[in-house]
Amino acid sequence: MTASTLSLACWAIILGDLILLGAGRMRHLLLLTAAQGLLLGLVTVGVSPGIEGYIVAGAVATLKGGIFPWLLWRTMRQVGTSEIVEPFMGLGTSILVGLGGLGLALWIDARLLLPIAAPPLLMPAALTTVLAGLVLIVLRHKALTQVIGYLTMENGIFLLGTPLAGHDAMWIELLILLDLLVAVFVMGIAIHHIRRTFDSIDVDRFCSLRD
Amino acid sequence: MPIALVVLPALAGILALLLANDALRRGLLVATALAHLSLLLATAATATGDPHALFALDAPGLLFLGLASVLFVATSIYAVGYLRAERTDERPDFVAGVVFRNAPERVFTACLLFFLAAMSLVCLTRHLGLLWVGVECTTLASAPLIYFHRHHRSLEATWKYLLICSVGIAFALMGLLFLNYASLGLSGSLHLDRLLADAPTMHPVWLKAAFLFLLVGYGCKMGLAPMHHWLPDAHSEAPSLVSALLSGALLNCAFLGIIRGHQVCAAAGLAPFSGGMLVLLGLVSLGTAAVFVVGQGDFKRMLAYSSVEHMGLLALALGTGGSAALSGMLHTINHSCTKAALFLLSGNILALYHTKSSYDARGLFRTLPITGVLWMLGFLSITGTPPFGTFVSELGIIHGLLAQGRWGVATITMVCLAVIFVGMSSAVARMVHGPKPRYLGGIAREDLSSVGPSAFLVAVVLLLGIVQPEGLRWLVAAAMRVASGMEEGLW
Numbered sequence: 001m002t003a004s005t006l007s008l009a010c011w012a013i014i015l016g017d018l019i020l021l022g023a024g025r026m027r028h029l030l031l032l033t034a035a036q037g038l039l040l041g042l043v044t045v046g047v048s049p050g051i052e053g054y055i056v057a058g059a060v061a062t063l064k065g066g067i068f069p070w071l072l073w074r075t076m077r078q079v080g081t082s083e084i085v086e087p088f089m090g091l092g093t094s095i096l097v098g099l100g101g102l103g104l105a106l107w108i109d110a111r112l113l114l115p116i117a118a119p120p121l122l123m124p125a126a127l128t129t130v131l132a133g134l135v136l137i138v139l140r141h142k143a144l145t146q147v148i149g150y151l152t153m154e155n156g157i158f159l160l161g162t163p164l165a166g167h168d169a170m171w172i173e174l175l176i177l178l179d180l181l182v183a184v185f186v187m188g189i190a191i192h193h194i195r196r197t198f199d200s201i202d203v204d205r206f207c208s209l210r211d
Numbered sequence: 212m213p214i215a216l217v218v219l220p221a222l223a224g225i226l227a228l229l230l231a232n233d234a235l236r237r238g239l240l241v242a243t244a245l246a247h248l249s250l251l252l253a254t255a256a257t258a259t260g261d262p263h264a265l266f267a268l269d270a271p272g273l274l275f276l277g278l279a280s281v282l283f284v285a286t287s288i289y290a291v292g293y294l295r296a297e298r299t300d301e302r303p304d305f306v307a308g309v310v311f312r313n314a315p316e317r318v319f320t321a322c323l324l325f326f327l328a329a330m331s332l333v334c335l336t337r338h339l340g341l342l343w344v345g346v347e348c349t350t351l352a353s354a355p356l357i358y359f360h361r362h363h364r365s366l367e368a369t370w371k372y373l374l375i376c377s378v379g380i381a382f383a384l385m386g387l388l389f390l391n392y393a394s395l396g397l398s399g400s401l402h403l404d405r406l407l408a409d410a411p412t413m414h415p416v417w418l419k420a421a422f423l424f425l426l427v428g429y430g431c432k433m434g435l436a437p438m439h440h441w442l443p444d445a446h447s448e449a450p451s452l453v454s455a456l457l458s459g460a461l462l463n464c465a466f467l468g469i470i471r472g473h474q475v476c477a478a479a480g481l482a483p484f485s486g487g488m489l490v491l492l493g494l495v496s497l498g499t500a501a502v503f504v505v506g507q508g509d510f511k512r513m514l515a516y517s518s519v520e521h522m523g524l525l526a527l528a529l530g531t532g533g534s535a536a537l538s539g540m541l542h543t544i545n546h547s548c549t550k551a552a553l554f555l556l557s558g559n560i561l562a563l564y565h566t567k568s569s570y571d572a573r574g575l576f577r578t579l580p581i582t583g584v585l586w587m588l589g590f591l592s593i594t595g596t597p598p599f600g601t602f603v604s605e606l607g608i609i610h611g612l613l614a615q616g617r618w619g620v621a622t623i624t625m626v627c628l629a630v631i632f633v634g635m636s637s638a639v640a641r642m643v644h645g646p647k648p649r650y651l652g653g654i655a656r657e658d659l660s661s662v663g664p665s666a667f668l669v670a671v672v673l674l675l676g677i678v679q680p681e682g683l684r685w686l687v688a689a690a691m692r693v694a695s696g697m698e699e700g701l702w
Contacts, residue, residue, distance in 0.1 A: 112416065112417075112420070114392065115392055115395045115396065115414060115417070116392070116395055130385075134378075137374070137378060143370065146374055150374065150377060150378060150381070153378065153381055154381055154384075157381060157384050157385050157388065160385065160388050161388045161391075164388065164391050164392075164395075164399075172338070172340035172341065172344070172401070175340075175341070175344045176340070176343070176344060176347075176384070179344055179347045179348065179351075182351050183347065183350075183351060183373075183377055186351050186354055186355075186373065187373060187374075187377075190354070190358075190366070190369060190370055190373060193358070193361070193366055194366060194370065197361075197362070197363045197366050198363060198366075203370070205363075206367040206370065206371070208307075208363065208364050208367060209364060209367055209368060209371075209443075209444040209447070209448070211443070211503055211507070211512070
């Protein structure tokens with residue numbers, strides 16, 4: 001894979017983050033997360049070729065590009081929540097926060113050099129994705145959006161780890177992916193219970209425990 | 212084989228899911244707890260340390276896993292009586308009045324056992340990647356435990372716990388990646404043994420960044436302020452025996468993750484940096500606990516904030532190093548035993564009074580005399596009153612701070628400890644003395660399974676204040692030397 005393809009993939013991930021922050025419909029959020037998962041697999045192959053890289057890339061693309069979004073899609077259909085994302089603050093402001101995050105990521109990237117050959121935009125793309133995930137967790141009303149945010153954040157962390165995919169024991173990365181699968185599963189079950197108990201999946205209803 | 216300590220409870224957990232008979236399943240829980248403890252003792256007695264192995268016991272691992280195993284035995288005995296007394300039909304929730312029922316008992320028992328397996332994995336592994344997997348597994352196994360009573364408050368607590376801890380340890384994963392970057396070009400492995408060997412030549416900036424992320428990530432799970440928000444909610448809403456395990460065993464496991472990071476930093480000569488960060492978070496935790504303990508009406512939340520306080524003390528002690536770190540390791544034993552005993556007792560109080568308010572649960576000496584006396588003793592111990600072991604270890608930490616000339620830190624610590632003592636004493640005095648509520652009859656019956664485990668744990672802490680066995684002193688000293696990066700201390 002050429003360096004320009006990799007750079008393009010990183011650009012696509014950054015753009016995806018900004019669109020994710022501006023997305024107003026749940027299905028778009030899920031589609032964007034799936035696309036991001038597939039891109040992540042592509043970057044993994046490009047950055048660390050070899051059999052180990054291929055295995056990790058395959059697992060990442062299948063889980064993050066297919067199974068996780070599908071699980072969340074199913075949960076969304078089953079709890080029958082509305083399609084609207086319901087942000088705490090305007091979607092435009094969210095995009096602005098994302099742009100600010102991109103600036104911060106570029107600033108950090110200029111100071112903290114990766115000690116390994118990697119596409120130039122890898123680090124900014126990863127940090128922006130982590131930040132976009134955090135924004136989704138903190139500034140959205142629905143429990144489901146928080147899980148999507150958590151997955152986005154994990155995508156960013158994995159992107160940061162792609163140059164290392166072939167270096168350390170591969171089975172650790174596969175175990176981590178398995179752990180994430182169980183986490184998404186458990187969170188999905190919790191969302192079902194939240195829906196049944198509160199008749200809504202708005203986390204605003206969580207207000208009985210505080211000091 | 213150390214790995215048997217992980218496999219045994221995991222298999223027992225699967226068996227618990229399959230067993231239909233309640234009595235048999237409760238027997239399995241106690242039997243597995245006892246088998247786990249015996250197996251741990253046997254492993255500690257016979258194991259030969261292979262530093263390259265994936266699973267090996269070192270001194271802090273043995274100390275924390277030993278604590279987890281002893282507490283698991285105590286809580287499993289408590290669980291037998293607790294589960295027998297729990298109603299399985301729908302019943303009204305005493306706070307909000309809505310109707311709720313329990314999660315299936317077999318799921319609860321199985322998750323308890325999976326939780327023990329995950330904690331064993333954390334304490335046994337020498338590979339930091341595997342340690343991360345273990346910590347995430349503890350979150351996933353314990354979330355259903357917190358949601359045992361299926362009402363909206365426990366669901367809220369479970370969701371906060373799941374989300375905050377998952378996001379928290381996602382940061383720890385980032386820390387691991389940074390650690391990998393720091394050691395790139397060297398062995399590039401996350402095996403503790405290799406990391407310690409590589410540390411002196413690692414890239415210092417990446418190593419510092421890695422430690423910060425590990426500290427924030429595992430600190431979230433350990434309940435260090437300001438990342439502690441899930442802790443009071445989860446501890447107050449979980450069944451009391453689960454709170455006992457969360458506070459007494461799980462928080463230590465998260466601390467182990469931070470200790471590993473500190474070990475690598477110390478080996479790289481960055482101990483002043485990582486120690487400074489630990490002291491800072493320790494002080495913030497102490498201050499936060501002092502603010503929230505005073506005037507806290509909910510006695511389970513009060514205990515939870517006390518856990519934040521003691522986790523702060525542990526971080527402070529490790530960061531200070533020297534004799535303070537030694538006392539800090541001793542303090543883990545005192546805190547875990549006392550806090551588990553107090554949470555188990557709070558379950559007895561809750562079962563009789565149906566309230567978590569210290570203003571309503573009054574007259575303990577007249578209604579639950581044994582629980583009342585133990586509650587009082589537990590309070591004296593957790594606030595570091597002589598002659599309990601907690602007094603010895605807290606005094607040791609302060610002494611260690613003063614020996615290093617850290618007068619400011621020592622003063623802040625002592626002020627916070629004093630404020631917390633006053634804050635907790637007013638609530639506890641209100642509960643043990645005071646008039647008995649009219650709706651309660653005479654002295655309630657107290658089973659051996661409901662007070663026995665707490666009495667044992669409180670007795671242990673009392674004995675530790677008077678005499679510390681030679682073997683234990685040696686283990687604590689070895690754990691301190693390993694945690695401060697002075698030696699490998701493998702079994």
